[in-house]
Amino acid sequence: MNRLFFVFVLLISFSSCKTDDKKEAPKELIMREQSEMAVLMNKMFDENEKIKREILNGEIPQGFPDHYLKIHSATLTDPTDRTPQFKVFSDVYLKNLKDVFETNEESLKNKFNATINSCIACHQTTCLGPIPRIKKLLIK
Amino acid sequence: MNCLLRRVQSYAIKFVFLEKWRAVFILNNYLCFVLKSDIQMKKFMMIMVLSAAMFACKTNKEDKKTDAKETVASNYNSFGDEISEKDYMSSADAYAKYQTLKAGDTIRLKFASSIEEVCSKKGCWMKLPAGETNETIMVRFKDYGFFMPLDSNGKEVIVEGKAFVKEVSVDELKHYAEDAGKSAEEIAKITAPKMELAFEANGVLMKK
Numbered sequence: 001m002n003r004l005f006f007v008f009v010l011l012i013s014f015s016s017c018k019t020d021d022k023k024e025a026p027k028e029l030i031m032r033e034q035s036e037m038a039v040l041m042n043k044m045f046d047e048n049e050k051i052k053r054e055i056l057n058g059e060i061p062q063g064f065p066d067h068y069l070k071i072h073s074a075t076l077t078d079p080t081d082r083t084p085q086f087k088v089f090s091d092v093y094l095k096n097l098k099d100v101f102e103t104n105e106e107s108l109k110n111k112f113n114a115t116i117n118s119c120i121a122c123h124q125t126t127c128l129g130p131i132p133r134i135k136k137l138l139i140k
Numbered sequence: 141m142n143c144l145l146r147r148v149q150s151y152a153i154k155f156v157f158l159e160k161w162r163a164v165f166i167l168n169n170y171l172c173f174v175l176k177s178d179i180q181m182k183k184f185m186m187i188m189v190l191s192a193a194m195f196a197c198k199t200n201k202e203d204k205k206t207d208a209k210e211t212v213a214s215n216y217n218s219f220g221d222e223i224s225e226k227d228y229m230s231s232a233d234a235y236a237k238y239q240t241l242k243a244g245d246t247i248r249l250k251f252a253s254s255i256e257e258v259c260s261k262k263g264c265w266m267k268l269p270a271g272e273t274n275e276t277i278m279v280r281f282k283d284y285g286f287f288m289p290l291d292s293n294g295k296e297v298i299v300e301g302k303a304f305v306k307e308v309s310v311d312e313l314k315h316y317a318e319d320a321g322k323s324a325e326e327i328a329k330i331t332a333p334k335m336e337l338a339f340e341a342n343g344v345l346m347k348k
Contacts, residue, residue, distance in 0.1 A: 128315055
């Protein structure tokens with residue numbers, strides 16, 4: 001009798017606990033994967049934010065980041081945006097950034113802002129969205 | 141019978157405890173030992189199993205509560221900051237608020253609408269109808285920090301963020317038309333700047 005009761009209890013526990021196991025598989029959303037250029041630009045943003053902090057703290061940024069040269073080869077979200085104009089803007093940006101690492105302390109702020117302004121100028125011709133974010137890099 | 145009972149008992153306890161394998165083996169061995177014991181001990185064993193079963197069911201109920209909470213939240217996909225699905229106004233009310241704004245003003249709003257158009261390149265902006273009017277509210281995302289799915293046209297959304305009005309240049313209008321996949325003819329028709337109902341969202345909920 002006890003055993004029957006025991007089995008009964010187990011059956012009850014099986015039936016009462018085994019609910020809601022089936023869940024609908026969530027529908028996948030179609031998200032745009034980040035292009036190589038988007039990844040590079042996000043990295044540039046983070047690193048320029050670091051340079052800005054260094055300048056504000058009175059430190060002198062060291063070492064031009066060579067991986068920025070990938071700007072000439074990274075795949076863009078819209079490959080048709082890689083125009084001769086884009087090449088010119090890229091060169092101006094890299095030159096301005098190089099200046100940041102070679103200038104004296106007094107000119108650091110101006111050189112850095114010139115770099116950021118070259119980003120903004122380029123984005124005004126290709127991809128407007130990030131401009132408000134990039135503007136936050138400017139040193140006032 | 142004893143053997144069968146022990147197997148049933150073993151599977152039942154494994155089921156009840158799932159990952160708590162160590163506890164399962166200890167308890168199982170103990171119960172097997174008890175089965176061979178006197179009636180008093182069998183009763184004790186039954187009380188233990190019953191308690192375990194009740195405990196397991198109670199845990200499940202707690203899980204269900206979490207599920208229910210998730211069900212409310214999981215009716216939506218969340219983008220950017222997590223926002224609640226409560227205390228929002230209609231897009232018509234939001235439109236009325238926009239009518240009080242002049243260039244340079246900013247107010248915080250939370251409203252519901254449905255996506256009329258989303259950036260087809262990246263999902264980096266979306267247009268929401270402003271109530272029953274022909275106007276749309278142009279939503280961009282804070283710090284370019286998150287994007288919407290490319291297939292989200294027509295989906296219901298709740299957005300929270302900053303509302304403002306601004307004049308958009310012809311170049312910018314053409315750029316957004318291009319993003320939206322408009323034809324060259326349609327883009328050429330854009331010749332005048334436009335006052336835009338702009339919105340910078342820090343969080344979006346999109347109904348599944």
